[in-house]
Amino acid sequence: MAEHVYCCEPKFFMYLAVIVLLVLFAGLMSGLTLGLMSLSLVDLEVLAKSGTPKDREYAAKILPVVRNQHLLLCTLLICNAAAMEALPIFLDTLIAWWGAILISVTLILLFGEIIPQSVCSRYGLLIGATVAPIVRVLVWICFPVAFPISKLLDYLLGHRNAALFRRAELKTLVDMHGNEAGKGGELTHDETTIIAGALELTEKTASDAMTPISGTFSIDVNARLDRDLMCLILEKGHSRVPVYYEQPTNIIGLILVKNLLTIHPEDEAPVKSVAIRRIPRVQGSMPLYDILNEFQKGHSHMAVVVEQRENQQSSDKHGSTKEWSVDIDGFKPSPERVLFKKKPMHKWKSFPNTRSSPRLGSRSRKWPKAMYSDILEINGSSLPGLPEEVEAVGIITMEDVIEELLQEEIYDETDHHYEDS
Template sequence: MSLDWSLIGPALMIIGLLMLSAFFSGSETSLTATSRARILQLERDKNPDAARVNLLISDGEGLLGSLLLGNNLVNIAASMLTGQLFARMLGGEHSVWIATAVMTALVLVFAEVMPKTYALSNPERFALFVSRPVLVIVRVFAPIVGAVQAIVRGVLRLLGARVEGPVLSAHDELRGTIALHHEDGGVVKNDRDMLGGVLDLRELTVDDIMVHRKSIHMIDVERPAAEIAQEALHSPHTRLPLYQGEPDNIIGVLHARDLARAMHDNDGDPSTIDIRAIVREPWFVPETTEVLDQLNAFREKREHFALVVDEYGALMGLVTLEDILEEIVGAIEDEHDIAVEGIKPEAESTWLVDGVVPIRDLNRALDWHLPDEEAVTVAGLVIHEARTIPERGQVFHFHGVRFEVVERRRNQITQLRVSASPD
């Protein structure tokens, strides 16, 4: 059987078109799957291919349109040539169906699955390799792609579809990426919590993290200096608000270092110290201040302590630099802290939780997702959801968690038993 050389040319053209199809398919997958953060770092390291990749993915719609246009052109051309080739080889009406089956198998294996599989496993390497020819293709096809985009957007608008803007903000994308890597085992829980804490700073206000006024250790400035000094030196806190007359009337903040210096100057006799002379001016901030803004304010003023007031000037609580840092790294305890066990494991998947424990701390400790938009503490969440102040022994099911009121003092829930439970 002699070789028909007239069939070699079309066969080689089909193979070449399949290779081009594989190039378009792999390029599309690699350029959409590549890590923009890694490519940006490579660009900063003066990698010219990385600069081209960033330029390409910055216009995702134009890139996708050009690659799809090229891929469809070569696939259609390859299909037409295959049909003609099989018609010449086999003749008859069945040649078209045979050509379709053969071409489908070739495109699926060699022009779609194989290049996309490799591109998914090596997205950055593939994207850097094809960046130069793809950039040329995008520029050549730009007029056609632009016209196609205009038609597509016009049709989508007529159908009432939204086509402008991303669905997720940059912060939401970061959160999703961190959560994904945590689920895949690439980021441990502590690192995930720290990264999430940094992203949360702009969404929190100081009233979300402050120490409530009920828990503030304050001292009456009218008391004898010796009593004030003794109480301050026995306190676990280095800064103590001083009030005159009533607790809302804060006149200054006593720092343990200033007190120690004054006692040294007075030969250790606290009774002769002029307390008013060594107190520092109190710094008041609104309760609506964003935590990130407060962190920047602490840095600018070189202060670590601020008193929080509401819109009427009433004292609500206090916030410290340590409170903000704990939102990022978790609880910070030193040798002077009083350990408070706010969350105690009682049985398997059951915990005793103090009512004043912040919802964010409970979520972080147990890896839950209780909402904290309407309440700050666990007790506040139960009261908000129950729409009443529960009695001891009452049980509620909210957000996939079972809450049982264990202790109540007056109108305050002091302890709850919590466990995971379906709604």
């Protein structure tokens, strides 16, 4: 047993001071273990870049300390264990053994665990930044013991990866930060809706946002631009009108309504005499983000959505895949043939307008600029047509994509809708 030190001796106050320091040191190590280890690198990086001025300062001080988290964890636990083991030794010199055990357990539980962890869980950023220099010194002191253990943990458990949110988790997090959730968030309903729409846009395809062919307004390339047709176009109020040949599903191009300003209804000029612009064709499985990226370049704000015909799909399932390609200049079969397979549109490839054909089933997302800027050439009675293997199922525009992003309908001056009374 250790020799007892009485209160009248000078060692009593020295041992008492050591006991107090050990309790405070053990409490600090315990609190930092919870406070620093609960801060992920992602949280600290976010605070360092976009937090308040104080938070950016604190996070910048803490980040170098917590990057090697296993080394930091081993250092804090070694220091905490050393302080807690040394405390009963000094208490035993002041009081009886049973009192030393009782008091040490009480001090460690109350002042070394509960209070420090409660405070550090609430003010971990401030406390961690304040004692960061001390922690660095402790890391170097405990390095001979802590480093091998941390390397063993790295080998067995691996490095702790950044706690990034998945898309669905991020959407839920945004909803929780909305002011309608009642949790103190500052995001408005429109902000949360747009953010959620942007996160969902990558999972939506052209088929989700398109307007079916049966619901679109288009005109025949052989129609006459008489007064009735001009009035009908004016009534619809569209800035672009698709043009078809023989049947509405055979969309061959589009006309800009502003180009009709110079057409006199009394002349009854045919539609094919007006400048008909080429219209890009996309597969129904093409992601909306890819379509938006192309629309925002300004070449075209409208595209035709095409799909394989059902009989062609059934033949593909039995292994008899047909070959076909499309000539961008005339929309007629090209001598150069490629294998057509059902695959997302983002793997399609389009060739420049050099009398060669854009081939479905290739690997580029880009649409050639000439595809939009050139006017469709119609030579005599030779009119373009879609290949038999595909059919047009809808029309998609920039407005359709924006509506999916906003998750709300966009009404212009010519749209007919009814408001709840």
